[in-house]
Amino acid sequence: MPQNGAAVNLPLARDPQAQSAKAVASPLGCASEEIVRRIGEAAAFAAVAIAMGMADFAAAAQISPDIKKLAGRALAEVAELQLDYVGDDSAFAALARREGRKVLELRYGAMLRAHLGTAKVDAAFDDLLSHVLHIANKVTAVERTLAH
Numbered sequence: 001m002p003q004n005g006a007a008v009n010l011p012l013a014r015d016p017q018a019q020s021a022k023a024v025a026s027p028l029g030c031a032s033e034e035i036v037r038r039i040g041e042a043a044a045f046a047a048v049a050i051a052m053g054m055a056d057f058a059a060a061a062q063i064s065p066d067i068k069k070l071a072g073r074a075l076a077e078v079a080e081l082q083l084d085y086v087g088d089d090s091a092f093a094a095l096a097r098r099e100g101r102k103v104l105e106l107r108y109g110a111m112l113r114a115h116l117g118t119a120k121v122d123a124a125f126d127d128l129l130s131h132v133l134h135i136a137n138k139v140t141a142v143e144r145t146l147a148h
Contacts, residue, residue, distance in 0.1 A: 039081050039092070040099025044107070046074035046136075047100060047128035078132055079139035089140070093133050100129050
């Protein structure tokens with residue numbers, strides 16, 4: 001069990017030699033389709049994990065260890081993709097928000113809109129993705145500091 005109270009034990013700093021998810025630039029300087037897909041999937045998964053934690057807390061006034069572990073891993077994946085992204089952080093955030101929203105919309109949009117309406121669903125997706133990116137930015141800032 002980690003000593004910092006987190007549900008998962010993440011390494012303190014990434015191995016600078018690790019190149020597992022380096023974005024491949026196209027001739028136009030954009031991320032490859034595979035990297036774009038991975039970023040969208042990871043952002044959406046992390047957003048859903050945060051939503052699950054919120055629902056867990058609303059129901060039981062606590063977040064289960066399983067949900068904490070799931071959310072930690074999902075958020076770590078977003079942070080790793082951000083660290084490996086060839087563009088700057090604002091470009092990554094715009095890409096993660098756009099592609100993550102597409103995934104959320106595809107998987108959950110119609111069902112949620114039927115019950116909540118468009119404005120509430122749009123706001124929820126935006127809020128969840130904002131939380132994902134806020135946390136990923138904090139993690140990447142720490143990782144970059146520890147790497148130097």
